Amino acid sequence: MGRVAFTHVSKRFGDTVAVDDLTLQIADAEFFVLLGPSGCGKSTALRMVAGLEDPSDGLIEIGDRVVNRIEPKDRDVAMVFQSYALYPHLTVRRNIEFPLRTRDVDRKTRKELVGKAADALGLGTLLDRKPAQLSGGQRQRVALARAIVRRPAVFLMDEPLSNLDAQLRVQTRSELVSLQRDLETTVLYVTHDQVEAMTMGHRIAVMSNGVLQQVGVPQEVYDKPASRFVAQFIGTPPMNVFRVENRTDLVGVRPEDLTIDPDGPWPATVFLVESLGHERHVHCHTPSGDDVVVRQAGMTVSPEAGAEVHLNAAAGAVHHFDAETGLRNDGA
Ligand SMILES: Nc1ncnc2c1ncn2[C@@H]1O[C@H](COP(=O)(O)OP(=O)(O)OP(=O)(O)O)[C@@H](O)[C@H]1O
Numbered sequence: 001m002g003r004v005a006f007t008h009v010s011k012r013f014g015d016t017v018a019v020d021d022l023t024l025q026i027a028d029a030e031f032f033v034l035l036g037p038s039g040c041g042k043s044t045a046l047r048m049v050a051g052l053e054d055p056s057d058g059l060i061e062i063g064d065r066v067v068n069r070i071e072p073k074d075r076d077v078a079m080v081f082q083s084y085a086l087y088p089h090l091t092v093r094r095n096i097e098f099p100l101r102t103r104d105v106d107r108k109t110r111k112e113l114v115g116k117a118a119d120a121l122g123l124g125t126l127l128d129r130k131p132a133q134l135s136g137g138q139r140q141r142v143a144l145a146r147a148i149v150r151r152p153a154v155f156l157m158d159e160p161l162s163n164l165d166a167q168l169r170v171q172t173r174s175e176l177v178s179l180q181r182d183l184e185t186t187v188l189y190v191t192h193d194q195v196e197a198m199t200m201g202h203r204i205a206v207m208s209n210g211v212l213q214q215v216g217v218p219q220e221v222y223d224k225p226a227s228r229f230v231a232q233f234i235g236t237p238p239m240n241v242f243r244v245e246n247r248t249d250l251v252g253v254r255p256e257d258l259t260i261d262p263d264g265p266w267p268a269t270v271f272l273v274e275s276l277g278h279e280r281h282v283h284c285h286t287p288s289g290d291d292v293v294v295r296q297a298g299m300t301v302s303p304e305a306g307a308e309v310h311l312n313a314a315a316g317a318v319h320h321f322d323a324e325t326g327l328r329n330d331g332a
């Protein structure tokens with residue numbers, strides 16, 4: 001089965017701690033996303049599952065085996081990278097069946113498995129082409145087909161969509177989600193794109209500087225971020241965090257929850273109004289010197305730059321974070 005577990009896993013490269021004491025369990029058939037900014041240790045965590053890096057400390061399990069000492073090829077995982085190197089001189093069919101040939105799978109079975117993988121990814125009519133005759137999105141699908149063809153217990157995907165343009169990324173995102181649902185295989189998916197994480201993950205884990213910040217279903221992480229870091233990493237524009245009079249901690253309100261209201265408790269000065277057509281972003285300074293954004297529907301009449309306003313938010317939409325540690329403070 002495709003369960004994956006990290007138990008107190010660390011990875012050091014000289015003085016750099018790439019992954020710091022990571023403990024995390026991924027369930028069989030789960031679509032699990034590791035999310036965080038560049039350099040936070042996502043790829044390193046994934047590469048340790050693949051066996052491409054050895055942990056400095058801790059245990060990694062796949063299924064019911066500890067795999068620390070097991071060769072990458074014997075781990076029953078398939079990895080898809082951002083740069084999906086296809087063999088340029090081989091046809092799509094030969095590229096997809098490559099992992100089967102290296103495992104001496106017989107010709108008839110190969111044909112059947114390649115057919116299934118190609119169908120699952122809509123590549124059935126392209127099998128005789130060479131990679132150079134494909135679009136970027138088609139090439140990425142060939143790389144995915146090559147990964148699924150031998151039905152591993154776990155797929156490891158490292159930013160597999162980042163080379164695609166915005167439109168193709170959205171399309172491939174939903175294809176990946178339905179593919180995973182059909183195959184019922186565990187996916188461990190790495191990205192720095194919070195929209196990918198929110199839309200694809202059954203659960204997501206947010207990392208910063210090698211340290212796990214929070215694990216949960218996407219909505220839970222969005223609604224109840226464990227720290228200021230998570231609050232501001234997920235959501236666009238990010239959550240506003242600002243100091244208010246008579247409080248020592250920091251108040252956090254998402255732009256869509258912040259309203260301009262003459263009876264609101266927080267004074268602010270508008271300095272910029274951006275229109276995105278369907279919505280407007282009203283940028284304001286607060287007396288504490290923080291910048292905040294109010295997100296308004298496109299139809300709303302917005303104040304002008306320079307206007308003195310008051311801001312408000314429903315009690316349930318106000319978060320509090322410790323000024324020192326940045327941790328969520330629910331007792332406030
Ligand atoms: N082989 C290596 N030797 C030395 N340092 C490394 C090595 N691999 C990664 N690191 C360092 O470990 C940290 C984590 O790197 P990692 O590649 O895991 O980050 P990432 O979250 O995948 O970032 P990105 O989003 O940019 O791909 C970084 O500080 C990186 O410089």
Ligand SMILES: [Mg+2]
Nearest residue numbers: 042043044158
């Ligand atoms: Mg990476």
